[in-house]
Amino acid sequence: MREPSGIGRFGEYGGRFVPESLIPACRAIEEAFRDAWADPGFRGELDRLLSVYAGRPTPMTPATNLSAELGVHLLLKREDLAHTGSHKINNVLGQALLARRMGKTRLIAETGAGQHGVATATAAALLGMECTVYMGAKDIERQELNVFRMKMLGAEVVAVHSGSRTLKDACNEAMRQWVSRVEDTHYCLGSVMGPHPYPWMVREFQRVIGEESRGQAASALGAGVPDYVVACIGGGSNAAGTFAGFVGTAARLVGVEAAGGAAMAHGEQGIVHGFRSKVLQDEHGQIAEAHSISAGLDYPGIGPEHAHLGDMGRVRYVTVDDGEVLDAVHRLARSEGILCALESAHAVAWVMRAAGTDELPAGSTVVLTLSGRGDKDMATLMEHTR
Ligand SMILES: *Cc1c(COP(=O)(O)O)cnc(C)c1O
Secondary structure (H helix, E strand, O other): OOOOEOOOEEOOEEOOOOOHHHHHHHHHHHHHHHHHHOOHHHHHHHHHHHHHOOOOOOOEEEOHHHHHHHOOEEEEEEHHHOHHHEOHHHHHHHHHHHHHHOOOOEEEEEEOOOHHHHHHHHHHHHHOOEEEEEEEHHHHHHOHHHHHHHHHOOOEEEEEOOOOOOHHHHHHHHHHHHHHOOOOEEEOOOOOOOOOOHHHHHHHHHHHHHHHHHHHHHHHHOOOOOOEEEEEEOOOHHHHHHHHOOOOOOOEEEEEEEHHHOHHHHOEEEEEOOEEEEEOEOOOOOEOOOOOOOHHHOOOEOOHHHHHHHHHOOEEEEEEOHHHHHHHHHHHHHHHOOOEOHHHHHHHHHHHHHEOEOOEOOOOEEEEEEOEEOHHHHHHHHHHOO
16 A cells, blocks of 8 residues: 555545645645654654553454354454554544644544544643544434543534534534634544545554554464455544555455445445545435444545555455344354444454355454444443343
8 A cells, every 4th residue: 555646646536625725734734744754753752652552552362262153263453452442543643743743732523433532532631732523413412421531531522413413514514613723723534534645644544553463463373464354444544554554465355334334335436525435425416324323434435545445456345234233243242252343343244244155265364453342332232232
């Protein structure tokens, strides 16, 4: 996985489709990121925080019992054990350090399930910055616990009542607010989406997942690379970070979307939130609503690099439905003692369905990124568990 070409193009996807007033801000971030990423001082400070604060490297756990049941050798990359409970912290610590280096004093963010909001509020507290998080009113209802966590961390949480009152509306609002206060504010985007340089920058900040996994899988398997590498996809950041460690190898890469938010399966080319990609649209070309049991995958688009990797056939994109996801949460909990996030359970559900078929032959070795822990989803699970 390389740098995008031109103005952030991955094939025909990506780009920078934002109001004129945001072009200088995007350019400034691109320049600052390029400079910081080449600076050993910046990299050292980020690595230090990832280690002493966020708990990296996260372990890779062999799923011994489930492997025996499924007939494949399954290794779990444990992003659920990172500070704040998901992979989001990797990207947020990077962007918060970058914002401080650029002289910004305030972070704003959008959030769906609240994990990105919590991670941003956490980094803001650590670095002494102000923080405002935009969240759809519907998500505020379904993710009460994370809303309270953000407030405990000193962030202001603003309810967004427009549209479907979910993640895509929170993105719109965060973008609008950024335009109005770009001098002191950095927009800390939560996935590999948005205008250039975000999809590239966020993938680079998440690359640590794939690089650690590559080494850990090699020791766990004796040598070489796993046959399959699997991750769930909302915007696509945990998958992009994971795949970055394996894209140059022979491993088969599989991205798992929610059936009700499957931009790769059902999306068409369009522009959303500042970039061109595959996007769910209605018959009038309006952005359609995504529906998933997991608020974190309730997004109608997908990162531009994924659209490109899909077109090239380098990554296979598949879908699972809400029922399979609930089964996967329960089965992983009972067999391994790990309660994962509903988002992460999408990847588990695909492995459960495909194991022993031509899609994932018996005896295969599989690395699966478990993107987060399930605590935030307990209320949803209580509703759906008899
Ligand atoms: C936010 C989130 C996701 C989806 O975001 P990506 O950018 O696709 O990784 C997946 N899992 C968890 C636990 C999340 O918090």
